[in-house]
Structures are given as structure tokens and as C-alpha cells.
Amino acid sequence: MDVKIGLEIHCQLTNLRTKLFCNCSSDYRGDEPNTHICPICMGLPGTLPLLNEKALEDGVAVALALNSEIQPKMTFYRKNYFYPDMPKNFQISQFDGGDGVPIAKGGFVDLDVGRRIKIRRIQIEEDPAKLVYSGTIDTAEEVLIDYNRAGIALVEIVTEPDIRTPREARLFLQKLRDILEFLGVSDGSLEGSMRCDANISLGGGTRVEIKNISSFKEVERALRFEITRQKRLSAEGLTVQRETRHWDESRRITVSLRVKETEEDYRYFPEPDIMPVVVSEQYVDAVRGALPELPHRKKDRYVEDLNVPVQNAAILSRNLRLSQLFERCVGLGADPVEASNWIVGDLLSYLRELDLSLEDPKVRAEHLVEMLRLIEDGLISGKIAKEVLLESLKTGKSPKRIVEERGLMKIGDEELLERLVEEVFRENRRAVLDARLNEEAVNYLIGQVMKKTAGKADPVLTSKLVRLKLSQIEVG
């Protein structure tokens, strides 16, 4: 059945320092509730909102990065509804309808799997406060309100219903987060900084909305559940209701929040306290000129300036944190090609294996560089290095310490190795004979020496000794 998924992503502009309409600090996480508030963001009578111009700049940067069309004159609207998390009981937002003009319209994001997801609009708005239930939503005796979040600048990105699978939704969100991080406008790893609503319809049927999903993994799960639920309903000949559902993370099901008969009436109208903002071409050009290095430029630079293989460069430049890790390694003196191979190859697969994120403090460029240096100095073999890296990621210990503690230093003792080679030659007469004609057999012999030393033998020296020994054998 034809699945259509549209996403509505709210993303905090976490790098603004202040809120959207006042000078309160936007860096509130971990602070006491209601300590980042002022008369303006509390919507006290008599206060007026004052537009943070940096938010406009960030909004334009996002629009540029998403290939969206920036509107020459944008307006702010009021979205009216009563809810305890809204200090004014209206939200200052933008509106794509009537005379309302959001900051940008249209645009697209190309996924690495070769699909293009179209953007409908991008708008700026203020975040409501946070409701803190003592217990769960249903059973809480009371609810506390923390206004620290109220008035934080959000950029809202709405896609067309272009997404076809839950996995595609997740890929899109990851890509979007990467872009926002590259732009330096938002840190997607901060708790609650990116929130997502999804709407989904099957076979051109009724649209169901799922509200406030907290992580990308959960988006994928929620959508999977919802597709199954809707398929089951139609299989049983029941109709899918037009409604808003809540994703219950712990039970991994969606539950009905409210059934919508009609569109909610937000009574949008132009915000009289904020004049329409003229976004000139010069302004857009200036923002464009100041954009940080975006993925495709990074990739080119890695290939051209650092000789990194194209495939590696593509992977490293796709994600800001990955590129930062790589660039830091290079900055600390690592060989770019070696570093790129290790990151793209072993490091990423270990991270997957260990379910670690790049933000984890155990993932450190310093450690990677130290490991590369141990290899370069001939102190460990590549094989041992893999082991060391895995251990370092598990424990956070430095590679040097791991090598020392576990005695993994390479065996470079020529006499010892010579003895071992002789032993191997004695035990593998057939291979020794083959080795004179067959390079594979040579490698086999070298491998046997390595095996005897549990990989610690210096491979270069071992190879040299094996070949020397072979050349000394008289043909008879």
C-alpha cells in the first residue's frame, strides 16, 4: 500500500545565546526551573516582544542550506490557543496563508539513498514552556511549569508528504540534523532540541498525526507501529479515524489524544507588535557568504588538499562530528589518509558494535592519533591496533596504556624471531617447498610466525626473515 509520510520538525536555535523576543539566556539546560525568565518571555501585561535579529540570520542560513526560497518580506502571526505552557495563550509564529509569509518556502533535502524529500516551508517561532508532570500525564496530581524554555527560538521545518518508509523518515531526520549542525545553528544532541510530529496516511486514506516524538529512533518505531495499526484496521474493514495520536515510548504504541472533526481554529492574525521584516537580497548574500563549510565543500577539500580517498572523504564530510573528529586527528599530526581509513573503517564499525555515539567522551581524537603513532613507530601491528582501538573505545583508556598493560608491544627481537621462523619451517615442510614458487605459501609461513606470537611479531621483520631463510634453502 502506498504510504505517505510528512514531517514537521521543531528545532531549537541553540546557538543564539538569547531567546527569540527577549534577552534571557537560551542556555537553560540543567539550570533551576524558572531562572531564565523575564517580564517579556513571561508575557506579563505591558511587555512587547523584540525580535532577535540573529534568529533571522540563522533562519535564512537554514533556508539556504535546504535550497528553500527566502521570502523578501516576512511577517509574524499570532497563533491563539489556551494552554498552560503558553505564557500569553498565543504563540508568536509565522503563517503560510492569508497575508502571512514565513521566512522561506519550498526546498529539498537529498538523501544518500538517492531520494529527494521536498520541503514545504520553513518558519520561525517561539517555544512554549515545559510542563513537568509528577508521574505520568494520566495520573499526575499536579503539573509544574518551567518557563525557562518559553520563548526559545525555534525553526520549524515542514516537509511535503514525500516520505515513503519509516526508515526514510529516520534518514531524513539524521540528514537534517547533520545540516543544522554544520550550519552551527543547532546542536541536535541536546535533549529536546529537536522534536518531531509526523503525519501518515496509507493508500491515500485518512491522515493521522503523531505528536511530539523525541528521537529519530522513536520516529521510526512510531511510524512502523502506526503503519501496522492502520493496515490491521483496514484488513478488519474498520476505518482509520482522522485524529492526533501520542507516541507512548515505554509501551511502544500510539494512543489517541484527540479526534479531530475539523481543522483546529487557531485564529491566526498578524502580530501587531512586530513590524513585517524586509529580507533584502544583500542580506541573504551576506548570510550566504558567511555560511560555514558545508559537506560538499568539505569533501572536495579532503580529496584535493589532504589526498583522502574519495569514498572516505564522502563519509567523513557527511556528519559534522565525524568531520570534526577527522580534522582534529589531522590537526594533531596524524596522516590524513591513514586517519581517514581508520575512522571510516574500524572506528565506525566499532561504534555501531558498541552502540556508542560520536559524542561519547570515550571517542577521542587524541587516542586515535596515539594509536596511529604506535603503528608508525613499529610498536604495534595493524592487527594489534584493531584490538587496542576496540579496547580504548570500551574503556576510555589510552592506547599506550592498553598496550603496556597487556604487553601487546611488537616482538622485534631478531634472534627470537629467527628461532620461531626455523620452528615454523620445520613444522611446515610442504609449505616451504611451495613457497619457492608460490607467494601465497610465503604469506602462509609469515602468518604462522604471527600466529605463534599472537600477532605481536613485527610483520616487516618477520617477512624479511622468512624470505631470507627461503633464499638460503638449497634446492635439492
Add this chain to the structure above:
Amino acid sequence: MARLMEYSFKEASIEEHVAKLIERISRLEPEIHAYITVLEEQALQKAKRLDDALNKGVAKGKLTGMTVAVKDNICTKGVRTTCGSRMLLNFNPPYDATVINQLEAQGAIIIGKTNMDEFAMGNSTETSYFGPTRNPFDPSRVPGGSSGGSGGAVAAEMADLALGSDTGGSVRCPASFCGVVGLKPTYGAVSRYGLISYANSLEQIGPMARTVEMCKLLFEAIAGHDPLDGTSIPEELRRPTELGSRTERRSKFKVLVPAQILGEGTDERVEKAVLNALSEMEMVEFEVRSGDLPSLSAALPAYYVIAMSEASSNLARYDGVRYGHQSPWKHDWDETYSATRAEGFGVEVKRRIILGTYTLSAGYYHKYYVKAQKVRTLLITEFKEAFKRFDLIAGPTMPILPFRIGEKVKDPLEMYMCDVDTVPANLTGFPAITIPCGFIEGLPVGLQLIAPPLGEELLFQAARLFEEELSLRVPRINR
């Protein structure tokens, strides 16, 4: 200048001046009820400090020692600001409105917070939770509204000056009914920061005084760009438009009297008094012509649609969650909000919230709100056209004389009709002044002059001529 001298305190200390005023307030207040809060202690202390500064020769400020009565919808730090509503009975703003800071900087003394129609909705000051203010010229009559307390305080000499707010005529109406001068400044000329919003796109804080000169003084103290108000006009754009600058001109004031503001609905006596005053001025420096401004007839409905729409949204924040009146918890949000608002708001406020909610709702938004905005645009165009040929537009401020308390409260439509002549200035954002131009059976009649944007200076010049040249005898309030 004669009148200015009358109220100066050159012979006495500021403290004596304030003490005398407080004594007068305590004598007249029981009858007039112009104030919600009188700040005797605070005012006397400030007066002493100002006297000290004067003695040391370090006092500065154009308003040094002058007492100002401030409408109770303008926030004063630590002094309750109620908007005349039960909803804000206990609201002590943690900050001062920008105009309050400006007054302080000019050495003014805030003498009290004045009574008003609840949330500035009304033109009689009868909808106040604190009870009505009475007209000093006839206490059985209303002082006008919504800044009725400010109008009454100035007229009864219970303050030297007063601030009101004007959304659809709320400064000019009480000024007219109380026989004083009142100005609705150009939109954006005076900061709205700290003015508790009724209808943001229409309202301005405005000065009220017994003379044009004092009104001008107060206006100059509060005008200026405020970075806290996004709609405040930037300093570099604060020059009057070409149309409004007349400082150097020696020719006569060309005045347009639109046919649409006379006739039906206007009390014949009021109309006659205004026309008489205008023709009297023709002897001096005025050239008066009648003409047409067709869109004026659509101004009143457009005004009410916009004002109520904005009000319905602005007043949503009064839910009892963070401040103000709160009803006990009623097991869900909607119920609790409803109870809080049902108890906290008066009838007129509820009426406007409901009507505003209706005009904004899907399906009606285009029929009402959008159409009203179109009328507004049309009106601005028409006014601009008129100002190419005329310096000023003139007519009655109020179409009727001050009515009796209780006479119109039962009929909201009739009450709304009173705003017919004042709302065009709010819809266009243009400045307008009202000055007394006659008395009928002891009740004042106000004449309104409207100027192009930032034409306040022009208004003061013209109004001063009226004040000097009209053979008008203003009865003193002697109680």
C-alpha cells in the same frame, strides 16, 4: 502664557505644591473618584528630593516638580496597575513603562494611578471595577473614557498633567468631556512598552493638560524612540513629513471639515459650537473648507472589528496561572480558565473578547478582519490625499455632550457610536488633538484637529491659536 503661570509654583516649594495638591485630592476625590491609587507618600518624598536638588542647583528636567496622574493601564514598578479590572486587582508590575522612566528623568512626580474603563474599553469610565469617575463640571455626568480618571483629575486640578491611552479616542473623549487639551500622538511616536495592550495596532499613550503649552511639554517628555518597542519610530525618521512641517510658513492654516463628520448622530448644539469656533478662527489665520472623506463612514465598524480582534488575543493571557485573579482549581484547565475569566472580567470586556474571537475565527476572518484592514488602507490613502491640499482636518471630537451616568450603559451600540469622530486617527495612525471650543449649559465641547504623521508641532501651533483667540470662558472647578 497666562494660563501656564496660573499653575506654576514659582512662589512655593515643590513640597508645598504637592501637599496642596494632595489636600485638594482628599477634598474632591470622594465626589469625582478620579484615582484608583493615590501615591501621597511617594509623591511627597519625591518632592522633597526635588526641592533639595533645586536648592543645590542640580535639578534638571522639563517637568521638574510637576505632578502627573497616570492611567492605571501604564505599568508602574511596585505600584499596582489594575487596568480598572478585578482581574489585575493585585498586579504589581516588576518594571516601569518607558513613559514612566521618561517622566522620572524629566523630574515629574507621579501623583497617582487614575481610574479607567476596564482594560480601556469604553468611553464613560463606568465599566471600571472600582466604580465610575464623575465629570467635574457635572458629577451626575460621565467624564468620558476610557481615560476618564485622567481627564477628571486634570480638569479638577487634582494633577498638573495626566497620561491617558488612546485606542479609539480614549484620551480625546475624556479631554473633550472634561474641557481640557488631549493629544493622540502619531502611532509609534510614544513608546508603548509598559502600556497594557488593548489593541496594539491602534493605541498610543497620550498627554492631557489644561493648556496646549503644558500638553506639548508633556508630549515632548514622553516622545522618542524606544528600543524596547518594535513599532517605535526610529530617531532618524522622526522628522515631520513634508505635509506636516509648517514651522516656517506664514500662510494661513488650511482646514478641511469633512461632511461625513457632521449631521446625523451629531448633537446640533455641539455641531454649532464647533462650526462657530472655526468661523471665529477664520478671522485669524484659518481658512476653513468643507469637503468629503467618503471612507470615514466605514471607519467605526472597521475600528471595532480590529480593536476587538486584537483585544480577544491580548486578553487571553489573563488566565490566573501566573498573576492576577485566579479561581480555585476545577479539575481541568478549560474549566479553571473559564471560571477565572468569568469572575475576573466585567461585562463589556467579555462582550469584546467574544466578538473579537468571532471576527478572527476561521470563516469570518476574511469577512471581518481582512475587510476592516482594507478600510484602514483606504482611509489612509484618502487622508493622505486630503493632506496634499489641507494642513488639518477639523470637526467635533465627540458628537454629543457628556451624558448622564447610567444613561448609555444598557445600549452598547449607542455607546460605540460616540467614537465615530475619534477612531479615524487611530486607524490611520495620524496625530489628533482636542481642545475646548465652547460650553453648552456648563458642559464642555471639544474640537478635534487631525494632522499628517508626525505633525504634532502643527497641531500644537494651531491649537495654541485657538486657545489664544477664541472668546472662551472656561469655568473653574470650585469645590
